[in-house]
Amino acid sequence: MFKKFVSFILGTPQPQKQVPAHHVSAYKRAIKERELIKKESRIGGTLFGAVPAGHTREFFVLDEYVCIWDEQWFDEKAGMMRQMHVRYEFQPRGVLKIVNGIAKGFVEGPELKNLMRAVAMYHDRVAVEVYGYAPAYS
Amino acid sequence: MSLLDSVQPNVNTPEEAIGGFIASINHEDQQMRETQNELIPITSDNPRGSKEISRVLPKSTIQPVETHAQVIEFPTRDETTQEGSAKTQPMMAMVLRMRTEVVDNVGRAA
Numbered sequence: 001m002f003k004k005f006v007s008f009i010l011g012t013p014q015p016q017k018q019v020p021a022h023h024v025s026a027y028k029r030a031i032k033e034r035e036l037i038k039k040e041s042r043i044g045g046t047l048f049g050a051v052p053a054g055h056t057r058e059f060f061v062l063d064e065y066v067c068i069w070d071e072q073w074f075d076e077k078a079g080m081m082r083q084m085h086v087r088y089e090f091q092p093r094g095v096l097k098i099v100n101g102i103a104k105g106f107v108e109g110p111e112l113k114n115l116m117r118a119v120a121m122y123h124d125r126v127a128v129e130v131y132g133y134a135p136a137y138s
Numbered sequence: 139m140s141l142l143d144s145v146q147p148n149v150n151t152p153e154e155a156i157g158g159f160i161a162s163i164n165h166e167d168q169q170m171r172e173t174q175n176e177l178i179p180i181t182s183d184n185p186r187g188s189k190e191i192s193r194v195l196p197k198s199t200i201q202p203v204e205t206h207a208q209v210i211e212f213p214t215r216d217e218t219t220q221e222g223s224a225k226t227q228p229m230m231a232m233v234l235r236m237r238t239e240v241v242d243n244v245g246r247a248a
Contacts (some may be wrong), residue, residue, distance in 0.1 A: 029244055032240065032244040033241050036241070040233070040237075048178060049178075061233045064230050064233075067230065075166065090226060090230065092221060092224075093223075094222070095222055096226065106219040107222070112216060114179060114223045115222070116226045117181070119193045119229055120226070120229060121179055123230075123232060123233055126236070127232075127236060130236075131236040131237075131239075
């Protein structure tokens, strides 16, 4: 404590604490995971056709049970940014759709078919374009 | 989020914007109707990809729930959603496996 006080008064730098190796590793892993999700998301966003001007669309697999569709755009009428965040949870009872944090029920009918097709296409393209697997893999 | 907000994304043509439909309904109707945005992948029979559709949902299905734990309040009306989940989930697991493999290599290298 005294040393800290003296070094503060004298303005001398205090020795930096070493970050444990496993913390560095966890950080690097987290950065890499985010980077990969971003790459996947870029592919996912193109699966559904042209993104309207001024919109940002992301579609990606968050983990083995959750798919995310996130769309942001500028609402000129309201003069503010809008966001649509859809979370598809793949549960044993079905695919639950949660829009902006509000559960809307299990996905059925054409939407379910389209979602299934989209995830299959996402898997195929991501395997080849992000992870470098041969097309036969998919 | 209001109903009008939810129909903004993915509007490809004025017809698909369903603006007329939205403008004509009053506040009470807004509570009964739910605009459903759907992502539709590009395929040979649907080269344009996403479009918007609107449908009227039974009132019971649009009651919001706060958390994941309360999903049991939603009735599952047919088995397709269960099948869909069961068929699709393994593909998501495979994506996760590929991702984890790369991330693990980074962890090992560090």
